[in-house]
Amino acid sequence: MTANAKGQFTFPGGVHPPDSKTLTEDSPIQIAPVPKQVAIMLSQHIGAPCSPTVQKGDEVQAGQVVGNADAFVCAPVHSPVNGKVKEIALRSHVVLGRVQAVIIDVDLENNPPKKINPEKYTNGFDFDAISPLQIRDTVRNAGLVGMGGAGFPTRVKLEPNEQSPKKIMIVNACECEPYITCDYRMMLENPEQIIAGVKLAKKASESPRVIIAIEDNKPKAIQMMARKLRELHGTENIEIAAVKTKYPQGGERQLITSVLNQYVPTGGIPPMIGILVLNTATTAAIAEAVIADWPLTHRVVTISGEGVSNPGNYYCSIGTSIAEVLEFAGGTNSEAVRIISGGPMMGIAIADLDTPITKTSGAITVLTKQQIGKAKFANQQTPCIRCGRCLEICPEQLNPTKIAHAVKHELLDTAQTYFMTACIECGCCSYVCPANIELTGYIKTGKILLARQKKKMPQ
Ligand code: SF4
Ligand code: SF4
Incomplete structure (x- = not known):
C-alpha cells in the first residue's frame, strides 16, 4: 500500500459534504415487519433480465427462485416470503423505468420475520x-x-x-x-x-x-x-x-x-x-x-434523513415497496420534500412510492428543503462563472462544465471528446457549483441519449 505525504490513503479530487x-x-439493525406484498423485479442487475419461472396463482416458498435466465451475465431472483403469485406486472424501477416484476401476496399467517x-x-x-x-x-x-x-x-x-x-x-x-x-x-x-x-x-x-x-x-x-x-x-x-x-x-x-x-x-x-x-x-x-445455504432475499437498508420520523437501519425483504419501508421508520414528517433511493450525492429522487427495494437498495433518504438548499430546491441556476471548482474536484479529472454544455446543445460527439462516459456520476461537480448548475444531471442525460443513439436502449 502507498500513502500520500501525510500518511493518508487517498485519491485526487473529491469533496467533504456533511456526513450526517x-x-x-x-441504531442497531432492526428486523423489519413482514410486508403485505412484495414485487420481485426481474431486472435487478447488470446483464440479461430474468424471465419469470412462476405464474399467476402459483404458491411460492421463501427462498424459491421466481425468475432466471441462462445468460452468463445474469443472476436469478428469489421470493423472500411464503405466498401466492398475484400477477406478473410492470413496476417502477429507480433507474430502468418500468420493469416486469413477480408480485407476491404474502401469507401473513405463515411468515415469521427472517433473522x-x-x-x-x-x-x-x-x-x-x-x-x-x-x-x-x-x-x-x-x-x-x-x-x-x-x-x-x-x-x-x-x-x-x-x-x-x-x-x-x-x-x-x-x-x-x-x-x-x-x-x-x-x-x-x-x-x-x-x-x-x-x-x-x-x-x-x-x-x-x-x-x-x-x-x-x-x-x-x-x-x-x-x-x-x-x-x-x-x-x-x-x-x-x-x-x-x-x-x-x-x-x-x-x-x-x-x-x-x-x-x-x-x-x-x-x-x-x-x-x-x-x-x-x-x-x-x-x-x-x-454457509447458511440461503439466497439473497433480504438486505439491510438505512432509512434516514431529516424528513423521516425514526431514522434507522432495517433488515428488509427485497421487493418491499418504498412506501412500506418508510412506514417501518415511522413515515415522513411535515418537513419532507424529497425521497431519494440511495444517498444525496449519487441517489435518485423517486416519485412513485410503490417502487420496490431491490438487491442494490442500500438506503432511502428523505430530505427537507433546508438540507437540499433553497436555491437548489427551486432549481435556480445561474450562468457559469468559470470558477473552475468543478474541474478541481472531479475525481476522474474530467471537465464537467464542457461536457454539460455539449449535452445541453445536444452535441453528443463533442461531449464524448471530453470523455463523457468516463464520468462515474458521483455528483461532486453539482455539489460544488456556485451557480447551482446540475452538471451531473446533464451528464447522466447525455449518457442515456448516447446509449439510445447506439440503440442500446429503447426510445
Ligand atoms: S459527476 Fe462525473 S463529471 Fe461530475 S465530478 Fe463526478 S465524475 Fe466528475
Ligand atoms: S463550478 Fe459551476 S460555475 Fe464553476 S466552472 Fe464549473 S460549472 Fe462553471
Missing part, C-alpha cells in the same frame, strides 16, 4: 472442504450481485481470468455517501459473517491477497474488524486499511488509487489490472449463500 451519519450510526443469525458464521464451517468452483456456482444460484449500487453479478466478478489473474481483492467498506450506515452497522454487529464471506470470495476468485478498506471516520468498525479478523483468521494475506474520509472514496476506481496507488485505465474496469473489488454487504451475502 449521526442520525443512524448508533440475521450471526452465530452461523462463528464455527463449524470447513473452508478447506469447498472448492472455488462450488463457491462460484453457489453464489450464482443464490442470485448475488454487487450490493453497493452497481448490481454486477458476483459470480462473473469472481471468475478467474487466465489472461489477467487476480492479484488482489479489495473489500469496499468505505460507505462514503452521507447518511448511509448499513454496512457500518453490519461491520459492528456481524463481523463474523463479513469475514467468512471475505475468505470464501478470496478462495473463489483465487486472489492471493485481500485488503479491507474502511474510511478513517469509522474507528469502531476498524477496531472490530481487526479484532475479529485476528480471532477468526489470523492476519495472513487479509489486511485492513484505514483510508482517508473523503467523498467518493467508495468509488472503486478511487479506492484502487487510494489503496494501491494504481489507476484503472479510462473506460476500463478493475479486472483488467488484476483487481477485484467487492462491497461489504456482498461479502456478507456470499457467507449466507455458502
Whole structure:
C-alpha cells in the first residue's frame, strides 16, 4: 500500500459534504415487519433480465427462485416470503423505468420475520472442504450481485481470468455517501459473517491477497474488524486499511488509487489490472449463500434523513415497496420534500412510492428543503462563472462544465471528446457549483441519449 505525504490513503479530487451519519450510526439493525406484498423485479442487475419461472396463482416458498435466465451475465431472483403469485406486472424501477416484476401476496399467517443469525458464521464451517468452483456456482444460484449500487453479478466478478489473474481483492467498506450506515452497522454487529464471506470470495476468485478498506471516520468498525479478523483468521494475506474520509472514496476506481496507488485505465474496469473489488454487504451475502445455504432475499437498508420520523437501519425483504419501508421508520414528517433511493450525492429522487427495494437498495433518504438548499430546491441556476471548482474536484479529472454544455446543445460527439462516459456520476461537480448548475444531471442525460443513439436502449 502507498500513502500520500501525510500518511493518508487517498485519491485526487473529491469533496467533504456533511456526513450526517449521526442520525443512524448508533441504531442497531432492526428486523423489519413482514410486508403485505412484495414485487420481485426481474431486472435487478447488470446483464440479461430474468424471465419469470412462476405464474399467476402459483404458491411460492421463501427462498424459491421466481425468475432466471441462462445468460452468463445474469443472476436469478428469489421470493423472500411464503405466498401466492398475484400477477406478473410492470413496476417502477429507480433507474430502468418500468420493469416486469413477480408480485407476491404474502401469507401473513405463515411468515415469521427472517433473522440475521450471526452465530452461523462463528464455527463449524470447513473452508478447506469447498472448492472455488462450488463457491462460484453457489453464489450464482443464490442470485448475488454487487450490493453497493452497481448490481454486477458476483459470480462473473469472481471468475478467474487466465489472461489477467487476480492479484488482489479489495473489500469496499468505505460507505462514503452521507447518511448511509448499513454496512457500518453490519461491520459492528456481524463481523463474523463479513469475514467468512471475505475468505470464501478470496478462495473463489483465487486472489492471493485481500485488503479491507474502511474510511478513517469509522474507528469502531476498524477496531472490530481487526479484532475479529485476528480471532477468526489470523492476519495472513487479509489486511485492513484505514483510508482517508473523503467523498467518493467508495468509488472503486478511487479506492484502487487510494489503496494501491494504481489507476484503472479510462473506460476500463478493475479486472483488467488484476483487481477485484467487492462491497461489504456482498461479502456478507456470499457467507449466507455458502454457509447458511440461503439466497439473497433480504438486505439491510438505512432509512434516514431529516424528513423521516425514526431514522434507522432495517433488515428488509427485497421487493418491499418504498412506501412500506418508510412506514417501518415511522413515515415522513411535515418537513419532507424529497425521497431519494440511495444517498444525496449519487441517489435518485423517486416519485412513485410503490417502487420496490431491490438487491442494490442500500438506503432511502428523505430530505427537507433546508438540507437540499433553497436555491437548489427551486432549481435556480445561474450562468457559469468559470470558477473552475468543478474541474478541481472531479475525481476522474474530467471537465464537467464542457461536457454539460455539449449535452445541453445536444452535441453528443463533442461531449464524448471530453470523455463523457468516463464520468462515474458521483455528483461532486453539482455539489460544488456556485451557480447551482446540475452538471451531473446533464451528464447522466447525455449518457442515456448516447446509449439510445447506439440503440442500446429503447426510445
Ligand atoms: S463529471 Fe462525473 S465524475 Fe466528475 S465530478 Fe461530475 S459527476 Fe463526478
Ligand atoms: S463550478 Fe459551476 S460555475 Fe464553476 S466552472 Fe464549473 S460549472 Fe462553471
